[in-house]
Amino acid sequence: MVTLPKVNALGFFEIRLESIGGLGANLAGKMLAEAGVNGSGLNGVSFSSYGSEKKGSPVKAHIRFCMPETLIRDTTPVERPHIVGIFHESLHKTTHVTSGIYEDSLVLVNSTKTPEELKEKLCLSGGKIAVVDAIGIALEEKNRVNMAMLGALFRLCDFLDVEQMKSVIRKSLEKKYPNAVQPALNTFQRGYDEVKFQTFAFPEGIELPEPVRWDTPLLGYETQPIGGMVVNPGNSILKDLSISRAGMMPHFLSDKCIHCAACDNVCPDYCFVWEEKPDKKGRPQMFLQGIDYQYCKGCLKCVYACPTDALSSEREEDGYADEHRVPHLFDLTARQ
Secondary structure, X not given: OXXXXXXXXXXXXXXXXXXXXXXXXXXXXXXXXXXXHHHHOOEEEEEEEEOOOOOOOEEEEEXXXXXXXXXXXXXXXXXXXXXXXXXXXXXXXXXXXXXXXXOOOEEEEEOOOXXXXXXXXXXXXXXXXXXXXXXXXXXXXXXXXHHHHHXXXXXXXXOOOHHHHHHHHHHHHOOOOHHHHHHHHHHHHHHXXXXXXXXXXXXXXXXXXXXXXOOOOOOOOOOOOHHHOOOOOOOOOOOOOHHHOOOEEEEEOHHHOOOOOHHHHHOOOOOEEEEEEEOOOOOEEEEEEEEOHHHOOOOOHHHHHOOOOOEEEEEOOOOHHHHHOOOOOOOOOOOO
16 A cells, blocks of 8 residues: 655645746646556646746646545645645746745755755755756657656655556557657656755754745735835836746857848847947948847747857756846846
């Protein structure tokens, strides 16, 4: 008989997956629940919450497991997860991805950083942190990030049957995408084998803050300014699309650029920065200066449109965007 490592007051072991649209967290949650129910004999449920069904927008997948004698009559979002799977490392910039965790909760992150580096980046006082380079594995195996994350999750959830998960993968893909079955299995196995984890003791006297619901608005009927004025409106100048990049980004080589603007014509978010200068004959012409990576979501349409290979598709490295960003100079904002 399978035994859950821990449960909450209602008898549930809960998992929350933090992701963006396009990385497959919704499907991963469904497959995880199916493997737990069919393979381990548990009761389980999986559902997701998201806003617009658009690539790059935040997504949360919620999974609950319990013993067969316990009924699941709760389909509210997972607020106190025992495991958090973060499919996109940069999500912490805009979302409190670790909200509601216990002291002994496990945080799994898709990243190339070490657990020590992630502990500082996520502002965690302690706990168990696991890391797997899911994007790198997926690119090498020509598959999806969710398969590598599933492999890591199964390594960390020893009450789940690995072979049952592999059969779920085969069943899900073999009819419509038979050629994708083996790459998916390879990606899953590498995620299982390559995940690394480390436990950090909480400093003496340090306790986790009281949990706050992730969907609690900063401004409500008790806290909004007089008259209901919106003090921080969203707009196209203040937006930051960097969390939408799923591992790849364009690099700009100025010596190959002919300033034809083919890239700018296909860019959906106006990432390219231009400046008017005189050409060789003294006539005014617009010259491309670079990319404002704040607005780049990594769609790579510009790379395919460039006729001179001045733009190339590269794996995103930590810090590259900040070092090579050429900021727009808007009249309505201070120089950045």
